[in-house]
Amino acid sequence: MSPAASAAAAPADFTAARLRALLTRAPAAIAFVAGQRFEVVSDEFNHLFGFGDDSDLAGQGTRVIHTTEPAHAGLHERAAAAFAAGRPLDEEIEYVKRDGHRFWGRLQATPVHWDAPAGEALWLVEDVTAARAQRLQPTWTARHDTVTELANRREFERRLSEHVGSRRSEPVSVLWLDVDRFADAVNGLGTSVGDHFLYGLGQMLTAKVRASDLVARLEDDHFALLLPDCDQHYAQIIAEKLRAAVAGYRLHWGLHRARVKASLGVVQIQPSLASVDAVLGGAALACTEAKAAGGDSVRVFVPAGGYEELAG
Structure with a gap:
């Protein structure tokens, strides 16, 4: 590799290393999604859905965490409509863990690049099961x-x-x-x-x-x-x-x-x-x-x- 190419690659490698460190250590369930598939997920995101060291959501379809196919398709339709209108998606969704256990999560999703709303998206998910139950009282x-x-x-x-x-x-x-x-x-x-x-x-x-x-x-x-x-x-x-x-x-x-x-x-x-x-x-x-x-x-x-x- 030429010195110029090495210099160009170094910032990209450093950025990737930063992202990996963030996704490993951040106490937040973060995922990058493209084409209805998880590209990169944080450790917390994996743990939230019952995945761990022997398994990883990265590379899997987003359907795996949804209760039904209609629920999965509906989410992506709503997200596409919100992104096209210049709005994030922020709603509570019933999810399913790897072991079949269900819980309610608050999904906050936004395009990585607003000028390409149909491209890669950032997902943040928070378990709101207890808070939701309280609000329903x-x-x-x-x-x-x-x-x-x-x-x-x-x-x-x-x-x-x-x-x-x-x-x-x-x-x-x-x-x-x-x-x-x-x-x-x-x-x-x-x-x-x-x-x-x-x-x-x-x-x-x-x-x-x-x-x-x-x-x-x-x-x-x-x-x-x-x-x-x-x-x-x-x-x-x-x-x-x-x-x-x-x-x-x-x-x-x-x-x-x-x-x-x-x-x-x-x-x-x-x-x-x-x-x-x-x-x-x-x-x-x-x-x-x-x-x-x-x-x-x-x-x-x-x-x-x-x-x-x-x-x-």
């Missing part, structure tokens, strides 16, 4: 929003009612978050894309607060946060952090991109706000003032009926 569906999987308004109000009128001494605050011009940002992208963006925003908000805080989707693009043991001062700091986080967040779904900002209202529970409606009303009014100021800002509810500006 009546108690879960009664308390959660089906799009974002956050608490719904009914559950948020129930949890808030435990603090309104309480004689406990620790402060409790509530944030109302309204995405600025969300409808304009997702106009023409379709309901599934808008729902994915809302889900992503909800997950991002949850990651920015404490485990003891409650994040809920009230309706449409309106979210609320219940912050126990948090006074107005720290609630303002959290609200500003969330405002900046939303402003820096990139809504990304296949070829679809969008950026949004948010307005937030802050209120600390106090004796003058003697009901759940009064607390939520104060937070919503402060948020309305933030939107009226141009959005991408935070306002704090003041009992006298005024507003304190924090950002924007």
Whole structure:
């Protein structure tokens, strides 16, 4: 091999070595699929489907992990339609392991190259059997929003009612978050894309607060946060952090991109706000003032009926 050819081959070999290391060590079930056949799979992907050292899914047809031929064919039809529309495929599918055991997996599939959507695809699969069973429970569906999987308004109000009128001494605050011009940002992208963006925003908000805080989707693009043991001062700091986080967040779904900002209202529970409606009303009014100021800002509810500006 000539020196020039060796130099050209070296980066390719190094890239292949990186890929092999990633697929061996990454704690994720990853596979590359082409022509309804597994080309390369990670160790975790093999283990998820009951394959191991003495066997490998690489080189086998994707039919082997599906329960029936119609289920297999339907998946590839849906994936092709999604890829052609510039969207990944993200859905829950019943799979079968090598020993015949069935489980539910969340498949996230996307083309390796969007300019060749019918070519090789990247699959990520996560076992969601337990989470799916939980979501199917009546108690879960009664308390959660089906799009974002956050608490719904009914559950948020129930949890808030435990603090309104309480004689406990620790402060409790509530944030109302309204995405600025969300409808304009997702106009023409379709309901599934808008729902994915809302889900992503909800997950991002949850990651920015404490485990003891409650994040809920009230309706449409309106979210609320219940912050126990948090006074107005720290609630303002959290609200500003969330405002900046939303402003820096990139809504990304296949070829679809969008950026949004948010307005937030802050209120600390106090004796003058003697009901759940009064607390939520104060937070919503402060948020309305933030939107009226141009959005991408935070306002704090003041009992006298005024507003304190924090950002924007």
